Amino acid sequence: MISGGATAAPETVDLSLAKLAPVACPFHAPARVRCSTLEVPENWSLGAGSKRIRILVATVAAADSAARLKDPIVLLPGGPGVSSLFSLPLIASSPAGRDRDIIVVESRGYGYSEPALSCNGVDDLAACYRRWTAQGVDVEQYRSIPSTHDVEALRRALRLGPWNVLGVSFGAYYALQYERLYPEALRSVTLDSGDTMQAGYDWTRPSTLNAFARVFDDCQADPACNKAYPDLRNRFIATMRDAERSPETYQGQPVTAARIFDRLYLTMYYSFSLRFTPMLVDAAARKDYATLFASRETAESEGYGPFDPTRRSALGLNAATLCGDDNPSPGVQEARVPYKNPWPEDIKADIRPEGWDFARRCASWPVRPTPPELTGPVQSDLPTLLLSGSYDPICPTEYSEAIALHLDHPNLVVDPSSSHSVLASGNPCILQTYVDFLRDPHAPVRTGCALRIAPVDWAISSSGAPAEAP
Numbered sequence: 355m356i357s358g359g360a361t362a363a364p365e366t367v368d369l370s371l372a373k374l375a376p377v378a379c380p381f382h383a384p385a386r387v388r389c390s391t392l393e394v395p396e397n398w399s400l401g402a403g404s405k406r407i408r409i410l411v412a413t414v415a416a417a418d419s420a421a422r423l424k425d426p427i428v429l430l431p432g433g434p435g436v437s438s439l440f441s442l443p444l445i446a447s448s449p450a451g452r453d454r455d456i457i458v459v460e461s462r463g464y465g466y467s468e469p470a471l472s473c474n475g476v477d478d479l480a481a482c483y484r485r486w487t488a489q490g491v492d493v494e495q496y497r498s499i500p501s502t503h504d505v506e507a508l509r510r511a512l513r514l515g516p517w518n519v520l521g522v523s524f525g526a527y528y529a530l531q532y533e534r535l536y537p538e539a540l541r542s543v544t545l546d547s548g549d550t551m552q553a554g555y556d557w558t559r560p561s562t563l564n565a566f567a568r569v570f571d572d573c574q575a576d577p578a579c580n581k582a583y584p585d586l587r588n589r590f591i592a593t594m595r596d597a598e599r600s601p602e603t604y605q606g607q608p609v610t611a612a613r614i615f616d617r618l619y620l621t622m623y624y625s626f627s628l629r630f631t632p633m634l635v636d637a638a639a640r641k642d643y644a645t646l647f648a649s650r651e652t653a654e655s656e657g658y659g660p661f662d663p664t665r666r667s668a669l670g671l672n673a674a675t676l677c678g679d680d681n682p683s684p685g686v687q688e689a690r691v692p693y694k695n696p697w698p699e700d701i702k703a704d705i706r707p708e709g710w711d712f713a714r715r716c717a718s719w720p721v722r723p724t725p726p727e728l729t730g731p732v733q734s735d736l737p738t739l740l741l742s743g744s745y746d747p748i749c750p751t752e753y754s755e756a757i758a759l760h761l762d763h764p765n766l767v768v769d770p771s772s773s774h775s776v777l778a779s780g781n782p783c784i785l786q787t788y789v790d791f792l793r794d795p796h797a798p799v800r801t802g803c804a805l806r807i808a809p810v811d812w813a814i815s816s817s818g819a820p821a822e823a824p
Contacts (some may be wrong), residue, residue, distance in 0.1 A: 356395055364503070364535050367398045371650065372507035374700040378588025379412065380466050381439065381662070381800065384446045386415040387462055390509065390727050394462070398503050405490070408468045409504055410460040414445055417452045418588070424516050425541050426455035430532075432496075432549070432775075435671035437465035444778060449785050450792060454518070459505055460779040461528070463496040463675075464668030466761070467706050471496060476711055479718035482670050494721055496674040499728060502531045506539055512716070518792055522775055524549045530732040542795035543738040543789060547746055547774050550753040551679075551729050553691075558748060560691045565622060565747035565773070566590065567695045572810065573632045579812040583632040589639040590618075590673030591701055598704055606644040611704050616636050617646060619707060625772040628745055630813045645815075652824035674720035676712065679729060708748050736760040737795035741784060743772030745810075765791070765799035771810050 372394045379389035390411045395404035416422040427450060431438035438445070438458050445456055460467045469491055473482035479812035487493060505528070509517060518541050520530030534542060557759030570587040573579040598611040607613070618638070622631045637645035723729075738761050742751040751768055767787055772779045777788060783803035791799055 355535055356623050364506075368401050369503065369507040369510055370503070371395055372511050373413075374508065374511040375720055377410075378806075380410070383412070384414075384443050386417065386446055387442060388413050388415070390502065392508050394504050394507055396398075396462075396492055407462055409462055409659065410466040411457045411508060411510075412439060412460070414442065414451055414456040414458070414582060421453040423453050425515065425516045426457050427451070427520050427525050428457045428459060428509070430519060430521045430525035430528040431461070432457060432521075432525045432547075433667065433672055434524045434527075434675040435471075435668040436523075437466045437666050438464060440666060441778070448777070449789055454792070457508075457517075459508065461501045462504055463671035464646070465665050470665065471668045471674065471738060472664060473669040475669065476715060476718070479669065479673060479715060483673075483719050486670060491690075493670075493674050493719070494678070496671050497678040497721075497724060497767050498528050498531045498675060499724065502526055502535050505532060506536045506737060507538055516622075518542045518544070518795075520544045520546065520777075521548065522546045522777070524675075525804075526749075526757075527551060530726055531728070533734045533736060534728070534732045537734065537736060540736055542792065543734075543736050544741065544791065545738065545754065545757060546741045546777050547743060547749040548757055549741060549752050550756045551731060553753055553756070557691050558707040558709050559702055559705060560693045561750040562619065562705060562747040563697050563702070564691065564694045564750065565745050566618075568630050568745055569622060570635075573812055576809070576812055578814055579632055580681075582814045583636040586635050587630055590635050591698060593639045594637075594701055594704055598700075602641065602643075604647065609643060612706055614646070615705050619705075622745060622747060623774050625743060625775065629810050633815050637762050670719070673715045673724060676709070677719050678721045679714035679724050680712075713802045716783065729783070731757075731760040733760045737763045737791075738765065739788065739791045739795075739799065740764060740766045741776040741788075742766065742768045743776050743779070744768060745773040746772045748774055761798075765801075767799065767801050767804050768806060771807050781807065 372392055374392050376388065376390045377386060384391065392409040392411055393406050394409060395401060396407045397404040407565055429438060437460060439460060445458065448456065458683065471486055473479055483493065519529045519532055528547040529543055529545060530551060533540060573586055575581060578704055582614055593614065594611045597609055597614055601608040601610045603609065618631060618634055621627045621634055634646055670700045740754040742754040744751065754766055758766055769779065769781060769784055770775050772781065777786055787799065787801065
C-alpha cells in the first residue's frame with residue numbers, strides 16, 4: 355500500500371517534531387568538525403504517529419571564529435545517495451568557510467543516517483527492495499520532499515535565520531525543492547553542476563557524448579595534445595567497437611567496451627582528473643591497459659582514517675528518489691540536450707553513462723511518481739548563483755540555463771576548464787566568485803575572471819607510465 359506522506363505540504367507538517375542531539379562523529383573527523391543527529395518522523399504526514407529515523411549532520415566550524423557570521427552554508431549533496439562526508443577535508447579547506455559554518459546534511463536513506471538503503475548493485479535491487487520493506491521501511495518517504503522538510507526542521511532546531519543553501523549535482527534538485535516549499539528560509543542559493551527538474555536520465559547519452567566531443571576537439575586544437583594523441587574521436591569509436599566484438603583480458607577480467615567506457619567516463623567526470631582523458635583514450639586505443647586502469651587515491655579520501663566504504667553510497671535511496679522524482683514531462687524541452695556532433699548508432703547504444711539503466715532500476719524499485727506540481731520548474735525571486743563546468747557529462751550547462759529561465763535573479767558562471775562539481779575543482783576564480791556572492795547575494799556577480807581561465811592543461815605522457823593517471 356502506498357502512503358500519502360511522500361508529498362506532504364509544509365502546512366501539514368509539524369517540524370517541531372524533529373529532535374537534534376550532539377553525537378560523536380562515527381568516523382575520524384577533520385579538525386573543526388562536530389556531529390549531531392536529527393531525529394525526524396519517517397513519514398512527516400503522520401506526525402507523532404510515525405516511526406522515527408535519524409539523519410547525521412556534520413558541521414564544519416568557521417575557520418575564523420571571531421569573524422563567524424550568523425548565516426551558515428548548508429550543503430545538500432548529490433547522487434542522490436552519495437555521501438559528502440568523504441569530502442569533509444576539502445569542504446573544511448574552502449575559503450567560503452573562513453567566516454561561516456558549513457553544515458553538511460547526510461540526507462535520509464544513506465551514509466551514516468539510519469536507515470541507509472544500501473544494496474549490492476542493480477542486480478540486487480529487487481531483492482533489496484523486498485528486504486527493506488519487510489523490515490518496515492516505507493520506501494515512499496525517501497525522496498526530495500521529505501528530505502526538504504528534514505533540512506528545514508534542522509534550521510529551526512538550530513534556531514537559525516535564513517541561511518545559504520549550496521546544492522551540488524542532484525543536491526541542486528533538493529535546493530530547488532527547498533526554494534519551492536520554504537523560500538523564507540533561504541538567504542541565497544548556489545547550484546553547482548545543477549540537476550534540473552525538467553531533465554531525465556534518458557538525456558545523459560547526448561550530454562556524455564557531447565562532453566567527449568569537446569575533449570576530442572579541444573585536444574585537437576592544442577598542438578601538444580594533438581601531436582601526442584591524434585585522431586582521438588575515430589580511435590575512441592574504433593576501440594569501443596573492437597572491445598565490443600572481441601574483448602581481451604587484463605588482470606583476469608575481460609576488457610569490454612563497457613569497462614573501457616566506465617574508466618574514461620569517470621576520468622572525464624571529475625575536474626581533477628579531466629586532463630588525463632586524452633591520455634587514457636590513447637592508452638585504450640593502444641591496448642596499454644596498465645596505463646588505462648592505473649589508479650591512485652584521490653584527495654577526497656586522504657587524511658581520513660577508518661571510514662566505512664559501504665556508507666559512501668546507497669543504491670536503494672538512489673532508486674527511491676529518482677524513480678519517484680525524476681519524471682520530467684515529455685512536453686518539457688527547455689533542458690533537452692541535442693547531440694552536437696553526429697555519432698554512430700552503435701556507439702550511442704554501447705555507452706553507459708550514469709543512469710543508463712534507469713528503467714531497469716525503477717522496475718526493481720516500484721514507487722509512485724511525485725505529483726507534477728512538485729516536479730515542475732521552480733519560479734523564484736531569490737538571488738541564485740549557478741555554476742557549470744563546460745565538460746560536465748551528467749549535468750551540462752543546458753540544465754543550468756533551463757533552471758535560470760525561471761529565476762528572477764540568476765547569475766550563471768561557466769568554468770571552461772571544469773567538469774562536474776565546479777567548486778571542488780579549486781579554481782581560485784570560481785571560489786572567489788562564490789565568496790563574493792555570499793558576501794552580498796544581491797550585488798552584481800562579476801564574472802570577468804571566468805573569461806580568463808586557462809584552457810585545460812592536457813596531460814602528456816611520452817612514456818605511457820601509468821603512475822600519472824588518476
